[in-house]
Amino acid sequence: MVISPVHYIALPLLAAFLIPLFAKINKELVRIIPGLVLAYLSAVSIVLMQKVVNTGQPVIETLAGWQAPWGINLVFSAFTGFLATLMTFMALLIWIYSYRFKKIDSEPAMKYYILFMMLVTGSTGIVLTGDIFNMFVFMEITAIAAYSLTAFYRDRDGAEAGFKYLLIGSFASAFVLLAILLLYTQVGTLNMAQIAERMHTVPTGMKITILVLFVTGLGIEAEMFPLNGWAPDAYSQSPGPVGATFAALVVKAGVYSLIRVIFTLFDIHGAFDFLVIMGIITLVISEFAAMKQTNLKRMLAYSSIGQMGFVLIAFGIGTKEAVFGALFLMFNHAVIKGLLFMSGSYLVYNTPSKDIKDMAGIGRKFPFMTFFFALGAFAIVGLPPFAGFWSKLYILLAAADEAMLGLVAIILMVSIVEIVYYFRVVAKLYWGKPTDNEVYHKPTFGGYISMTILAGVILLVGFYPDVITGFIDRAADTLLDKGEYISNVLPKVQELVNM
Amino acid sequence: MDPVLYNKIVSIGIYGSAIGLILIGLYAVLVKKHLTKIVIGLSIIDSGIHLLFIAVGFIKGGTAPIFSPKGIELVNQGTAMVDPVPQALVLTAIVIGFGVTAVALSLVIRLYRHQHTAKIDHIKSLKW
Amino acid sequence: MKKAIVILLLAVVGWVLVDTFFQVNFGESRLGELEQQKTVGAFYLNNTVEKLTVANVVTAIVVNYRGFDTLGEVTVLFLAAAGLGSILYRRKEEGEHDVMVLNNSSQLLQTGARLIFPAILVLGVYVFIHGHLTPGGGFQGGAIIATGFLLMFMAYKDYHVSHNVLTWVESLAGVLFVTVGIWGLISGGSFLENVLGTGVLNDLVSGGVVPIIYIAVGFKVAAELTGVLETLLNFKTKK
Numbered sequence: 001m002v003i004s005p006v007h008y009i010a011l012p013l014l015a016a017f018l019i020p021l022f023a024k025i026n027k028e029l030v031r032i033i034p035g036l037v038l039a040y041l042s043a044v045s046i047v048l049m050q051k052v053v054n055t056g057q058p059v060i061e062t063l064a065g066w067q068a069p070w071g072i073n074l075v076f077s078a079f080t081g082f083l084a085t086l087m088t089f090m091a092l093l094i095w096i097y098s099y100r101f102k103k104i105d106s107e108p109a110m111k112y113y114i115l116f117m118m119l120v121t122g123s124t125g126i127v128l129t130g131d132i133f134n135m136f137v138f139m140e141i142t143a144i145a146a147y148s149l150t151a152f153y154r155d156r157d158g159a160e161a162g163f164k165y166l167l168i169g170s171f172a173s174a175f176v177l178l179a180i181l182l183l184y185t186q187v188g189t190l191n192m193a194q195i196a197e198r199m200h201t202v203p204t205g206m207k208i209t210i211l212v213l214f215v216t217g218l219g220i221e222a223e224m225f226p227l228n229g230w231a232p233d234a235y236s237q238s239p240g241p242v243g244a245t246f247a248a249l250v251v252k253a254g255v256y257s258l259i260r261v262i263f264t265l266f267d268i269h270g271a272f273d274f275l276v277i278m279g280i281i282t283l284v285i286s287e288f289a290a291m292k293q294t295n296l297k298r299m300l301a302y303s304s305i306g307q308m309g310f311v312l313i314a315f316g317i318g319t320k321e322a323v324f325g326a327l328f329l330m331f332n333h334a335v336i337k338g339l340l341f342m343s344g345s346y347l348v349y350n351t352p353s354k355d356i357k358d359m360a361g362i363g364r365k366f367p368f369m370t371f372f373f374a375l376g377a378f379a380i381v382g383l384p385p386f387a388g389f390w391s392k393l394y395i396l397l398a399a400a401d402e403a404m405l406g407l408v409a410i411i412l413m414v415s416i417v418e419i420v421y422y423f424r425v426v427a428k429l430y431w432g433k434p435t436d437n438e439v440y441h442k443p444t445f446g447g448y449i450s451m452t453i454l455a456g457v458i459l460l461v462g463f464y465p466d467v468i469t470g471f472i473d474r475a476a477d478t479l480l481d482k483g484e485y486i487s488n489v490l491p492k493v494q495e496l497v498n499m
Numbered sequence: 500m501d502p503v504l505y506n507k508i509v510s511i512g513i514y515g516s517a518i519g520l521i522l523i524g525l526y527a528v529l530v531k532k533h534l535t536k537i538v539i540g541l542s543i544i545d546s547g548i549h550l551l552f553i554a555v556g557f558i559k560g561g562t563a564p565i566f567s568p569k570g571i572e573l574v575n576q577g578t579a580m581v582d583p584v585p586q587a588l589v590l591t592a593i594v595i596g597f598g599v600t601a602v603a604l605s606l607v608i609r610l611y612r613h614q615h616t617a618k619i620d621h622i623k624s625l626k627w
Numbered sequence: 628m629k630k631a632i633v634i635l636l637l638a639v640v641g642w643v644l645v646d647t648f649f650q651v652n653f654g655e656s657r658l659g660e661l662e663q664q665k666t667v668g669a670f671y672l673n674n675t676v677e678k679l680t681v682a683n684v685v686t687a688i689v690v691n692y693r694g695f696d697t698l699g700e701v702t703v704l705f706l707a708a709a710g711l712g713s714i715l716y717r718r719k720e721e722g723e724h725d726v727m728v729l730n731n732s733s734q735l736l737q738t739g740a741r742l743i744f745p746a747i748l749v750l751g752v753y754v755f756i757h758g759h760l761t762p763g764g765g766f767q768g769g770a771i772i773a774t775g776f777l778l779m780f781m782a783y784k785d786y787h788v789s790h791n792v793l794t795w796v797e798s799l800a801g802v803l804f805v806t807v808g809i810w811g812l813i814s815g816g817s818f819l820e821n822v823l824g825t826g827v828l829n830d831l832v833s834g835g836v837v838p839i840i841y842i843a844v845g846f847k848v849a850a851e852l853t854g855v856l857e858t859l860l861n862f863k864t865k866k
Contacts, residue, residue, distance in 0.1 A: 006812065006817075010805055017798050018802060020797075021795070064694050065820035066692055072695045111710070111712050115706065115709060115710060118706050133696065147710065162606050163606045184584065189667050514648045521640075525637060526634075526637055557654055559655070565761070566683075587689045597707070598706065601711055601855050602710050
């Protein structure tokens with residue numbers, strides 16, 4: 001069996017169906033199997049990435065033996081492959097972190113690992129698929145796993161947050177479904193490459209309606225303002241590792257789908273300006289909202305929304321440099337927010353009120369956790385020499401190149417807000433007057449391992465950004481070259497057209 | 500009856516009822532206070548969209564896309580078959596709608612157990 | 628006041644939808660010439676009989692051309708069942724036991740349910756075995772079977788379906804689906820590829836792996852829907 005992108009979907013599904021049976025043999029297998037699957041998929045990612053880099057061609061997998069427009073296909077290009085690799089590795093680290101994260105009954109533990117694995121599979125599937133309806137199916141897999149995981153803990157307000165998320169998420173899926181239906185009536189196909197090719201035949205009015213439906217539906221998943229009401233609740237009420245998964249995988253998949261629709265499917269130029277405007281609104285509002293938060297996880301959630309706004313701005317500028325910066329930021333955000341959520345949940349875990357002001361002085365009791373949190377905070381606000389600095393720099397340069405000086409000013413201003421609220425927390429953690437709380441939840445060994453790896457990556461990318469820029473550069477090229485995407489996916493149809 | 504007029508009336512009837520369902524569901528979600536009614540509203544919206552799927556796939560005078568002996572006979576006589584793709588898509592969409600409704604109902608049950616009410620007004624953190 | 632705003636919003640949404648959909652003429656064929664295969668619909672209508680020997684084109688699309696979607700769909704159901712289990716999980720306390728309905732229903736319903744239950748099961752199995760020949764298939768058949776179990780839950784206070792059996796059925800059916808897919812990957816070259824002989828059109832055994840997958844889906848959907856109904860209806864009470 002050759003290594004192919006279909007492993008990303010088939011193996012986790014096989015494992016998920018088998019886990020209930022393995023649970024009857026040994027309860028421990030329930031926890032171990034997802035890790036084995038994710039470790040294997042990480043290896044697959046490396047092999048496929050090497051193949052893509054060496055040949056310069058995407059790996060395209062047809063399914064059920066039908067060529068591209070007739071059947072569903074998976075596209076592992078430099079762009080989608082980069083995101084899929086990032087997601088798989090982050091998922092593996094989050095698994096290591098969540099292995100024995102909290103003592104739970106074996107019955108919910110089984111469900112937790114199944115749901116977590118499906119959350120990962122759904123997000124990876126969104127990125128890899130080349131078919132618009134298949135993307136919807138993966139969106140729903142991700143969404144249902146996310147609703148259930150949000151409501152996982154009984155002792156929090158998880159059910160409320162989950163219901164809110166579900167309510168908004170259902171609207172998202174309704175919008176996307178309507179958009180797919182209208183698109184199908186206009187172009188008679190569901191393959192994204194073929195849709196892109198036939199898009200020019202669609203009347204403009206219809207095109208705009210479809211685009212608006214898509215942007216509204218996918219914007220909900222991408223946490224775009226004003227559709228992100230679900231995010232702070234979902235992040236703060238879900239278990240810690242799930243919050244990290246939302247930030248590192250689910251939101252990335254949402255942004256990806258939005259970008260894929262706007263960049264590849266549609267050729268309306270106004271959409272890019274719209275992205276910039278929505279990005280600015282999202283960024284400004286959420287960063288100011290983050291400043292007002294007293295709950296650490298809600299603060300991280302708002303900061304996450306803000307970063308996504310930043311990513312949308314960069315994609316909206318649309319030049320090569322900006323897209324490069326945006327992808328770099330997506331990478332950094334996944335790694336850094338992963339670290340922040342991982343260390344932050346232990347800080348929250350040891351503070352019964354979950355309030356930032358009650359965390360004062362916790363740095364003396366938990367030197368490692370606090371160090372990791374501080375490192376993440378410094379990195380995400382973009383201080384040199386950490387990873388976040390480079391992505392911010394590239395986006396600012398790209399904006400300056402396009403003579404968007406107002407935009408540069410806004411970004412710098414918001415950065416100051418960001419620095420203020422993150423430093424406030426870090427200062428409180430280290431120099432606050434400790435209140436004595438007796439609850440001690442020592443991080444697990446796995447927790448230390450994954451946080452150390454993430455911290456290492458942040459420092460490595462900070463000092464030597466070259467280790468990652470090559471991949472991002474290729475990814476940006478691939479995303480921008482729409483003609484190549486079409487001709488790679490639809491070689492035969494292209495020949496027919498040329499004849 | 501004039502075929503053009505007839506066509507118009509039929510399309511208003513079909514599209515109108517599907518869109519009407521979507522609007523009824525939307526009204527329920529936005530106005531109703533009881534969580535179960537909100538979930539019902541969501542599934543009514545879904546039903547409306549599913550009807551739209553079937554409606555756009557229909558071809559006037561068309562038959563079901565099944566090549567049974569009878570179907571083959573009809574095709575040989577020149578009858579068109581309706582577009583099979585929306586029907587296949589709607590099957591997927593219905594199943595997904597079912598999954599979402601099931602999870603929604605279970606969340607409502609959880610909320611009811613926890614708060615002993617299912618009115619949206621009494622559940623503080625649902626307001627935003 | 629709120630209602631007025633909502634009605635205004637509904638009017639806007641309704642107007643946009645009506646305006647958009649009236650540009651899509653009802654009853655008009657958008658498939659193009661079938662032979663030219665400009666659209667996927669035309670391709671499927673044109674090639675299914677010849678290449679797959681499946682009479683029901685919708686089944687061919689659901690199970691073969693877009694079989695990957697169906698795998699996702701089955702996963703959605705599986706996830707919904709798992710999510711329900713995790714959301715509604717509660718440890719059984721001392722002296723509690725599971726109940727579906729508080730009181731036994733009337734004699735009439737009980738006798739009727741016992742009479743009609745086997746017939747419902749047979750109908751369900753018929754629908755999913757003939758999924759590639761007649762309207763219907765795994766999802767529909769599975770749903771029919773689940774209604775049979777729902778009837779039994781409503782009629783009998785102490786009717787239980789063993790969770791063990793449900794878990795085994797849904798896991799094995801899911802594993803069968805993915806294994807057929809991987810089998811296609813190994814011996815045919817792509818996931819879910821039809822690697823069996825296709826047989827004669829309109830025979831019960833035709834269409835290669837299509838009926839196998841649909842039967843697996845039928846069992847899986849039946850087990851999952853029954854499991855979902857059981858979890859939703861179940862509550863724990865002290866005698």
